[in-house]
Amino acid sequence: MTMAEFTMPSLGADMDEGVLQEWLVRPGDRVRKGEPIAVVETAKSAIEVECFETGTVDRLLVDPGTTVPVGAPLAMISAAEKAAPKRAPGTAGKAGKGTAGEAGRHRPEEAAQKPPEPAPGRQVPGGAVPAPEDGTPGSAGPLVRHLAERSGVDVDTLHGTGPGGRVTRADVERAAAPPPSRQRITPFARRLAGELGVDPASVKGTGKDGGVRAADVRLAAGRPAREAVPRGPVAPAAGAAGPTTMRRAIADLMTRANREIPHYYLSTTVDLAASMAWLREYNRLAPVSERLLPAAMLLKAAARAAREVPELNGFWNEGHFTPGDGVHLGVAVSLRGGGLVAPAIHDADTVPLPELMAGLKDLVHRARSGRLRGSEVADPTLTVTDLGDQGVESVLGVIYPPQVSLVGFGRVVERPCAVDGLLGVRPVVTATLSADHRATDGAVGARFLRVLDRRLQQPEEL
Amino acid sequence: MSGEAERAMRTTTYREALREAMSEAMRADDRVFLMGEDVGRYGGCFGVSLGMLEEFGPERIRDTPLSESAFVGAGIGAALGGMRPIVEIMTVNFSLLALDQILNNAATLLHMSGGQLPVPLVIRMTTGAGRQLAAQHSHSLEGWYAHIPGIRVLAPATVEDARYLLAPALADPDPVLVFEHGSLYNASGELAPLTEPVDLDRARVRRPGTDVSLITYGGCLPKVLAAADELAADGLDPEVVDLRSLRPLDEATIDASVARTHRVVVVDEGWRTGSLAAEVCAGIAERCFYDLDAPVERVCSAEVPIPYARQLEEAALPQVRDVAAAARRTVG
Amino acid sequence: MVQETLSGIVPEADVGSLGPDDRFREVLEIDSLDFLSFLETLGDRAGIRIDDEDTPHLTTVSGCADFLVARTT
Numbered sequence: 001m002t003m004a005e006f007t008m009p010s011l012g013a014d015m016d017e018g019v020l021q022e023w024l025v026r027p028g029d030r031v032r033k034g035e036p037i038a039v040v041e042t043a044k045s046a047i048e049v050e051c052f053e054t055g056t057v058d059r060l061l062v063d064p065g066t067t068v069p070v071g072a073p074l075a076m077i078s079a080a081e082k083a084a085p086k087r088a089p090g091t092a093g094k095a096g097k098g099t100a101g102e103a104g105r106h107r108p109e110e111a112a113q114k115p116p117e118p119a120p121g122r123q124v125p126g127g128a129v130p131a132p133e134d135g136t137p138g139s140a141g142p143l144v145r146h147l148a149e150r151s152g153v154d155v156d157t158l159h160g161t162g163p164g165g166r167v168t169r170a171d172v173e174r175a176a177a178p179p180p181s182r183q184r185i186t187p188f189a190r191r192l193a194g195e196l197g198v199d200p201a202s203v204k205g206t207g208k209d210g211g212v213r214a215a216d217v218r219l220a221a222g223r224p225a226r227e228a229v230p231r232g233p234v235a236p237a238a239g240a241a242g243p244t245t246m247r248r249a250i251a252d253l254m255t256r257a258n259r260e261i262p263h264y265y266l267s268t269t270v271d272l273a274a275s276m277a278w279l280r281e282y283n284r285l286a287p288v289s290e291r292l293l294p295a296a297m298l299l300k301a302a303a304r305a306a307r308e309v310p311e312l313n314g315f316w317n318e319g320h321f322t323p324g325d326g327v328h329l330g331v332a333v334s335l336r337g338g339g340l341v342a343p344a345i346h347d348a349d350t351v352p353l354p355e356l357m358a359g360l361k362d363l364v365h366r367a368r369s370g371r372l373r374g375s376e377v378a379d380p381t382l383t384v385t386d387l388g389d390q391g392v393e394s395v396l397g398v399i400y401p402p403q404v405s406l407v408g409f410g411r412v413v414e415r416p417c418a419v420d421g422l423l424g425v426r427p428v429v430t431a432t433l434s435a436d437h438r439a440t441d442g443a444v445g446a447r448f449l450r451v452l453d454r455r456l457q458q459p460e461e462l
Numbered sequence: 463m464s465g466e467a468e469r470a471m472r473t474t475t476y477r478e479a480l481r482e483a484m485s486e487a488m489r490a491d492d493r494v495f496l497m498g499e500d501v502g503r504y505g506g507c508f509g510v511s512l513g514m515l516e517e518f519g520p521e522r523i524r525d526t527p528l529s530e531s532a533f534v535g536a537g538i539g540a541a542l543g544g545m546r547p548i549v550e551i552m553t554v555n556f557s558l559l560a561l562d563q564i565l566n567n568a569a570t571l572l573h574m575s576g577g578q579l580p581v582p583l584v585i586r587m588t589t590g591a592g593r594q595l596a597a598q599h600s601h602s603l604e605g606w607y608a609h610i611p612g613i614r615v616l617a618p619a620t621v622e623d624a625r626y627l628l629a630p631a632l633a634d635p636d637p638v639l640v641f642e643h644g645s646l647y648n649a650s651g652e653l654a655p656l657t658e659p660v661d662l663d664r665a666r667v668r669r670p671g672t673d674v675s676l677i678t679y680g681g682c683l684p685k686v687l688a689a690a691d692e693l694a695a696d697g698l699d700p701e702v703v704d705l706r707s708l709r710p711l712d713e714a715t716i717d718a719s720v721a722r723t724h725r726v727v728v729v730d731e732g733w734r735t736g737s738l739a740a741e742v743c744a745g746i747a748e749r750c751f752y753d754l755d756a757p758v759e760r761v762c763s764a765e766v767p768i769p770y771a772r773q774l775e776e777a778a779l780p781q782v783r784d785v786a787a788a789a790r791r792t793v794g
Numbered sequence: 795m796v797q798e799t800l801s802g803i804v805p806e807a808d809v810g811s812l813g814p815d816d817r818f819r820e821v822l823e824i825d826s827l828d829f830l831s832f833l834e835t836l837g838d839r840a841g842i843r844i845d846d847e848d849t850p851h852l853t854t855v856s857g858c859a860d861f862l863v864a865r866t867t
Contacts, residue, residue, distance in 0.1 A: 186754055186755045186756060187751045187752045187753070187754050187755075188724045188752060188753050188754050188755040189755060190752075191752045191753075207756070213755050213756065214724060214755040215755075280846060283845070283846055284845065284846075288833065288834045288837055288838075288843060288844065289834055291830060291834075291846075293826050293827065293830060294826075295826060295827070336804070336806055336823065360827070361827060361830075361831075364827050388826075389825035389826050390825075
């Protein structure tokens with residue numbers, strides 16, 4: 001039995017702290033990897049954060065309402081016993097039967113099997129004690145294990161974002177990346193802040209490079225206004241972060257995007273006659289609750305195009321491009337109170353269209369009710385914004401760093417078109433691509449839009 | 463003893479204080495004798511033993527050949543044989559010729575004999591730069607000796623310590639190395655009668671303060687006190703800690719000072735890399751991390767052989783302005 | 795029934811202040827996903843199937859009412 005820390009996750013490039021809003025579990029509860037166990041409020045939204053471990057909740061370290069920096073421990077989870085093999089989040093729903101008693105039947109390729117036997121070469125670097133057998137051997141391939149070992153990352157603590165919760169190369173690289181810059185504060189000032197009940201994050205540093213020193217903490221502690229401020233969070237109005245904080249978060253991120261990313265923009269008009277006809281026929285036969293929207297089809301086509309043009313699907317970090325580990329399509333969802341979130345539909349290129357539609361409905365609903373999950377906001381590999389409902393014909397969007405492209409769709413409109421030498425009226429949509437010129441050139445972007453067009457001419461294959 | 467004690471406060475020099483201490487020890491104990499290069503007829507290279515040959519005779523004030531290994535080895539043998547030798551080495555640079563004797567014999571015999579062979583030996587030597595004696599006479603290697611278990615390393619920085627550290631050093635059953643900074647011999651100071659027993663293990667707060675701890679020893683102490691005056695004129699309140707003993711280090715005094723001031727400057731004439739200052743800083747980081755309100759600063763010598771030319775020598779050594787600047791960085 | 799359904803889709807909105815001939819999709823900023831839910835719920839409540847072809851009738855509260863009356867009687 002080992003103890004694991006459940007820490008405040010980074011739910012996006014722009015997040016450095018979050019407010020623990022609610023615990024969904026209590027000490028003593030059994031939790032499975034991938035299960036939401038806490039609600040965290042970021043500058044953008046309230047997010048359900050999934051557990052990285054299977055085991056039992058030992059202790060909750062942080063009270064609801066506390067602001068916690070990314071990486072700080074929130075709870076202690078005692079890892080599961082040997083006998084209870086863990087399951088990746090993707091398969092969590094099917095857990096509980098079939099594999100628990102089948103320890104003998106292990107094939108390393110089977111991600112979900114998790115044979116209770118340490119894989120060779122998977123020792124945690126520097127650790128004298130081998131990792132507990134209830135870890136997740138098999139959830140990471142040999143390359144990933146090798147990379148993790150070389151960069152000193154403990155695979156068992158990683159949250160796999162690959163198919164079936166598999167730990168991917170990108171997960172390891174993300175974990176190995178240096179943590180986001182922290183507040184500079186001297187050890188004594190930090191200690192003093194604790195003693196005086198001052199939140200160091202609220203103290204303005206006057207030392208070198210803005211470092212917080214004891215004098216700054218004392219000054220902050222001496223200010224009566226400081227004490228009057230409740231230490232808990234400002235009660236969130238609608239279960240989500242207030243519009244001002246969200247506005248500021250969007251402002252920061254978009255400013256960064258426009259400052260750092262040399263965008264180039266491409267646009268094309270796609271004939272949707274085939275798609276719309278197919279969609280109408282599909283919807284006519286489908287139960288009402290399973291009807292498809294054009295938006296789902298456009299998303300699906302964009303995801304397929306991203307798979308075929310992987311140069312646009314991934315991240316630009318520290319001067320180089322890292323391809324995404326699958327196509328996780330960020331969907332820009334505008335919130336009714338104002339503001340925007342862009343949670344991911346995982347593996348949008350491979351899930352069948354009806355499932356993608358259901359996922360979209362669920363995602364938009366939860367985005368608006370402030371119940372997104374950590375994995376959904378953390379890892380989109382490219383984002384799609386569909387402003388068709390708002391009546392515009394085309395959208396030239398700003399890329400969401402560190403992604404390298406953003407696909408925009410306008411409204412599906414009927415336009416006169418020349419078809420086979422005759423003038424016809426066809427439904428068309430303007431598809432645009434904003435792409436990061438550091439990662440790709442116009443030719444790649446053009447290829448993307450071409451593939452997108454081709455996909456939309458063959459709706460039955462989507 | 464009564465004659466000494468009745469004497470009132472008086473002014474004397476570091477050199478005279480050392481001589482008084484040795485003479486007193488030799489009068490008090492027949493087993494004590496002094497040997498080294500030029501200590502007899504010449505009165506010591508730095509004049510410390512001037513006049514002692516006349517009082518104690520060539521049996522107890524012994525001039526030796528120019529062979530540090532031989533006469534330090536002889537000193538170790540004499541100590542094993544029941545004597546209480548004081549061996550003077552001209553400078554720390556030349557002590558390297560006796561390093562084998564000091565490390566492999568003096569520091570080790572007690573351990574290797576299972577506690578049967580203590581080596582009650584005192585070795586005095588000059589250290590440090592500042593007198594245009596160039597690279598073969600000017601280095602500060604006491605930090606190397608402070609690395610060695612089995613010996614005690616003292617660095618008297620005041621007239622008082624020059625006068626009163628020798629007796630307990632001679633009384634110590636283990637080898638004691640006494641480092642006398644060359645720039646201190648002519649320093650004069652008030653000498654009060656001894657009123658309490660001397661504790662070799664303790665550092666001393668030479669100037670109490672609350673804003674920054676200036677930790678130093680030996681020849682740098684006067685410079686650090688001058689820097690403290692300069693800082694005080696600016697409204698700062700620095701504390702000056704004189705380590706006195708480089709092995710063992712008085713961690714309690716260091717830690718208490720850091721807990722008062724939360725800021726530290728360590729001043730050491732040795733080279734920065736692998737220095738005694740490094741040891742002091744590492745200890746502070748280990749024990750006082752949660753007391754630190756600024757990165758620890760070090761002021762050490764430039765990492766070059768100490769130059770002969772006056773301007774270059776000054777530039778290579780820690781100076782008052784360097785110490786003051788480092789202190790201001792910690793509070794700035 | 796139309797108003798109740800709308801309230802369920804857009805809980806924040808003041809559906810009561812909606813005029814019978816206001817184009818509610820614009821006034822309440824209902825996007826296509828919301829509108830799909832609206833069709834689904836309204837169809838369930840009225841016991842009818844609403845197809846894509848019917849949607850041109852369903853832009854105002856009164857239009858919806860007329861449509862429901864025509865389809866259920």
